[in-house]
Amino acid sequence: MALLRQGKAQALTIYLGESDQWQGTSLYIAMIHYLREQGCAGATVTRAITGYGGGVRLREQGGLHLSSDAPIVIQVIDQPERLQRVLPHLQEMLNGGLITLNEVEVLKYTHARLRGFPAKLQVRQVMETAVTTVDETTPVSSVIALLLRAPFRTLPVVDRQQKLLGLIGTADLIQANALPVRRGMIRAMQQVDAQAIVEPLPHNDLRATDVMNTQLRTIGPEQTIREAARLMLESGVRRLPVVSQQGILLGMLTRSDLLQVIMTSPVMSAQSSSATQQLQQTGPHIDAQAQPVTVYMRTDHTPVREDMPLSEIIDALLISPWKRVVVIDEQQHVSGIISDVDVLQRLQAEVRPGLMAFLINWARGKPGRLPTGALRGPTGQPRLAKDVMNLDVVTISEMATVQETIELMMTTGKKVLPVVDRENHLLGVVGRSDLLQTLVEGEEAR
Amino acid sequence: MKRHQPMAAPARRLRIFIGEAQVWRGRPLYQTILEVAQRYGARGATVLRGIEGFGPEHHLSTDRIPDISDNLPLSVEIIETEERIETLLPYLDEIVQQGTITIAPVEILAGWQG
Numbered sequence: 363m364a365l366l367r368q369g370k371a372q373a374l375t376i377y378l379g380e381s382d383q384w385q386g387t388s389l390y391i392a393m394i395h396y397l398r399e400q401g402c403a404g405a406t407v408t409r410a411i412t413g414y415g416g417g418v419r420l421r422e423q424g425g426l427h428l429s430s431d432a433p434i435v436i437q438v439i440d441q442p443e444r445l446q447r448v449l450p451h452l453q454e455m456l457n458g459g460l461i462t463l464n465e466v467e468v469l470k471y472t473h474a475r476l477r478g479f480p481a482k483l484q485v486r487q488v489m490e491t492a493v494t495t496v497d498e499t500t501p502v503s504s505v506i507a508l509l510l511r512a513p514f515r516t517l518p519v520v521d522r523q524q525k526l527l528g529l530i531g532t533a534d535l536i537q538a539n540a541l542p543v544r545r546g547m548i549r550a551m552q553q554v555d556a557q558a559i560v561e562p563l564p565h566n567d568l569r570a571t572d573v574m575n576t577q578l579r580t581i582g583p584e585q586t587i588r589e590a591a592r593l594m595l596e597s598g599v600r601r602l603p604v605v606s607q608q609g610i611l612l613g614m615l616t617r618s619d620l621l622q623v624i625m626t627s628p629v630m631s632a633q634s635s636s637a638t639q640q641l642q643q644t645g646p647h648i649d650a651q652a653q654p655v656t657v658y659m660r661t662d663h664t665p666v667r668e669d670m671p672l673s674e675i676i677d678a679l680l681i682s683p684w685k686r687v688v689v690i691d692e693q694q695h696v697s698g699i700i701s702d703v704d705v706l707q708r709l710q711a712e713v714r715p716g717l718m719a720f721l722i723n724w725a726r727g728k729p730g731r732l733p734t735g736a737l738r739g740p741t742g743q744p745r746l747a748k749d750v751m752n753l754d755v756v757t758i759s760e761m762a763t764v765q766e767t768i769e770l771m772m773t774t775g776k777k778v779l780p781v782v783d784r785e786n787h788l789l790g791v792v793g794r795s796d797l798l799q800t801l802v803e804g805e806e807a808r
Numbered sequence: 809m810k811r812h813q814p815m816a817a818p819a820r821r822l823r824i825f826i827g828e829a830q831v832w833r834g835r836p837l838y839q840t841i842l843e844v845a846q847r848y849g850a851r852g853a854t855v856l857r858g859i860e861g862f863g864p865e866h867h868l869s870t871d872r873i874p875d876i877s878d879n880l881p882l883s884v885e886i887i888e889t890e891e892r893i894e895t896l897l898p899y900l901d902e903i904v905q906q907g908t909i910t911i912a913p914v915e916i917l918a919g920w921q922g
Contacts, residue, residue, distance in 0.1 A: 398862055406861040406881040439910055470909040
């Protein structure tokens with residue numbers, strides 16, 4: 363079984379004749395067999411009622427009637443990388459038919475008939491196999507360019523045999539003095555002010571091998587996603603390289619990959635095969651993904667009041683495990699959320715460099731002092747939480763299931779959601795790692 | 809001969825891959841998809857029945873073997889303007905709880921425009 367992710371994919375369409383043969387068996391059956399064996403995401407064979415060309419020959423049959431060998435159309439939708447792998451053999455099998463390829467976008471892909479919770483799925487069924495890698499000699503400037511542009515946060519460094527040597531993430535670049543702050547901050551800076559592109563630090567001769575992290579935590583392709591989730595939670599890493607016993611890089615597994623599996627897994631129900639049906643009964647047999655989010659939320663988060671001064675907000679931000687604080691009003695209603703990026707975006711242009719310098723020092727373990735200019739507004743009064751908070755705060759209802767919570771995180775791109783009751787009172791906060799816990803905890807229940 | 813006028817209108821082809829045996833509230837899912845498509849503005853839809861196939865769960869279904877022929881693959885194709893597809897999607901998303909939905913750009917050369 364293979365999984366397809368939402369987003370860009372390719373559709374392969376193969377036209378052939380029903381009576382076409384391959385090594386003594388029907389060609390389309392042999393192709394389907396091959397595609398399944400190769401772990402493709404799915405394929406559909408349709409038989410047309412008549413046609414000609416592409417392996418199909420028109421035959422005259424009894425007087426005026428033309429009859430044909432029925433045209434067969436096989437459609438395969440999968441990741442480009444996997445299709446490229448199966449294509450040569452399909453071409454070899456095809457004798458006089460036609461194969462077309464076009465780009466499609468996958469809007470939905472949910473697996474049917476998985477019984478219960480998917481914690482026993484193997485890593486290789488979920489991992490991303492189209493991984494961008496660099497080699498030891500790649501200049502760090504290229505690495506930075508790749509990381510700032512790419513959807514992924516970590517670049518594996520491999521040798522010629524695809525053997526994994528190390529990983530480079532933004533934290534490694536910050537440590538090597540090659541990057542001033544984390545990626546989100548750089549992007550935010552570029553958004554508020556295109557000129558404010560963060561000065562690249564001198565890293566003229568640095569190569570991938572100089573900055574890569576070699577203290578690697580890896581996972582094997584045959585291990586379960588439960589084991590992967592446990593490793594991520596224990597080590598705090600969000601991405602695991604998947605390597606063979608010989609150390610060859612096979613793919614990458616991210617926290618989002620695992621959350622997506624939880625999100626798309628059907629809930630167990632005796633009456634229905636529905637994937638998202640609400641379970642009415644309570645008790646020990648509820649699948650983890652159908653549990654209320656309140657089971658996994660954290661209540662140790664201290665919200666800040668709207669009138670808290672900025673200096674205290676920054677302190678709260680720096681110690682927050684989520685790098686965010688939730689703002690509540692006098693009635694305890696959630697009114698906003700603040701991240702370092704929010705603070706940066708809401709300060710006037712002239713005090714931004716000071717805040718950046720402060721955060722850069724902090725990232726290098728050298729806490730300094732925030733410039734006083736940043737702490738006060740243009741008219742001299744202290745800057746408060748309500749001046750810098752992001753009003754566009756996405757909350758999740760206490761009634762929501764784990765599955766619905768993950769879905770909201772994925773569609774909004776949020777990593778942390780305040781959990782609220784019907785009156786918008788803050789009950790707790792839930793982050794992506796908290797939800798990953800569902801994969802690990804299912805173990806005790808079963 | 810009349811010269812062909814370039815009048816291609818950009819549109820989207822939506823493909824929904826499901827199983828024939830799938831049901832929505834007691835009725836065949838593909839029928840419900842057609843009704844929903846019609847109600848929310850799609851001007852056409854085509855259901856094709858496959859003779860063999862496999863999906864994410866990797867179970868093969870085929871008309872060659874009676875035991876596994878009760879859930880043959882179906883694909884529903886809807887070709888519509890991007891706007892109408894966007895309107896339709898949330899409804900389809902709700903009823904297609906298992907399956908694959910893909911979208912790809914196409915040009916409409918004859919038929920409805922805009």
